[in-house]
Amino acid sequence: MRELNLDHLRTLVAIADLGSLANAARALHLAAPTVTVQIAELESRLGGQLLVRGRGPAQATALGERFIARARRLLADADDAVQDVRRQLAGQTGRVRVGASTGVIAHLLPPALERLARNHPGVDVNVQVLTSNESMARLAAGSLDLAVVALPQSPVRGVHVTPLRREPVLAYLPASWKAPRRLTPQWLAERPLIMNDASTRLYRLTAEWFAAAGVHCRPCIELNYNDAIRTLVAAGYGAALLPKESQQPAPNSGIVVRPLAPALWRQLGLAVGDPNARGPARVVFEALLPGMDSTA
Known part of the structure; x- marks a missing residue:
């Protein structure tokens, strides 16, 4: 039949x-x-x-x-x-897959997710902990809808990136250390460092900052979780170079924060597989922009 x-x-x-x-x-x-x-x-x-x-x-x-x-x-x-x-x-319902680092998830996404839950309760956001490289690859493969990535990124076919915000990278030191008011690559290179691993854009960014000054940095610990890195800094294991995230709480009493000389900045972007996407992906894209488009 x-x-x-x-x-x-x-x-x-x-x-x-x-x-x-x-x-x-x-x-x-x-x-x-x-x-x-x-x-x-x-x-x-x-x-x-x-x-x-x-x-x-x-x-x-x-x-x-x-x-x-x-x-x-x-x-x-x-x-x-x-x-x-x-x-x-119409963006009233649906599931959107978003990739981001642990720092972005912990400190930048919550305000956007709160707005979404209030204004679009039918939209389900699935957040995945990914490096920027992993997010770009998954966007190209179609297994991710949006991602907050560190810039610059090499062009990836089918992926479009919109610059969002710039954040200063600061030095986080154990409070017991005696440190100048502004820290240079030469001064930090002589201390134990805790860094993200070499697969991350932040690692490459800080390595280039050291290299531009003619010094080489060799981390004693590599860990892709910024809150855990700050915990290790407070325990005296070493110094870390981390972005100042807008929603980040004040450091605890075991940490002091110093600016860098020369200054170092991290640029974030919002990457999408389809810049003209309708529905829930567009709703989430627009929700991320208001809280993340200003310079920190």
Whole structure:
């Protein structure tokens, strides 16, 4: 048997509700012969009579009554599916996959997620802890929708990046250390350093800062979790170069913070696979912009 046609099912239900083929034709804005043909085709596909048609109102056969009940459920499911797609395209519902580093997730995403929960409760944001390189690769592969990444990034086919904000990178030191007011690469290179690992943009950024001064940095610990790094700094294990994140709480009493000389900045961007995306992805994209587009 060929697949059922939803228009034919809708015509059958209209006849059952309105009592005649003529009434159904008027309600559905169809010619009467079209309604007759649709019912005939439907009965032919099913191999049984669904309606008894005569001078009086159209009556469903026993087979027709059972089939009409099923048809109502099928049409309701189809209508629900269409409405769900429309809600997603309007940004009212849907799931959006977002990649970001632990620091961004902990200190920059919460205000945006709070706005989303308040204004778009039907949008589900799935946040994944990823490096910028991992996020760019997943965006290109289509397994991620948005990502907050450190800039600059090498161009990736199919991925578009919008600059968002610039944050100063500062030195976090154990409070017991005696340190000048501004720290140079030469001074820091002689101390134990705790850094993100070499796969991250922050590592490359700080390594280039040291290299520009003609010195080489060699971390004693590599760890991709900035809050954990600050904990190790407070315990006296070493110094760290980390961005000053806008929502970050004040450092604890075991840490002192110093600016760098020369100054060092981290640039963040918002990367998307489809810059013209509609629906929940666009809603999340726009929610991230207000809280992240200013210079720290």
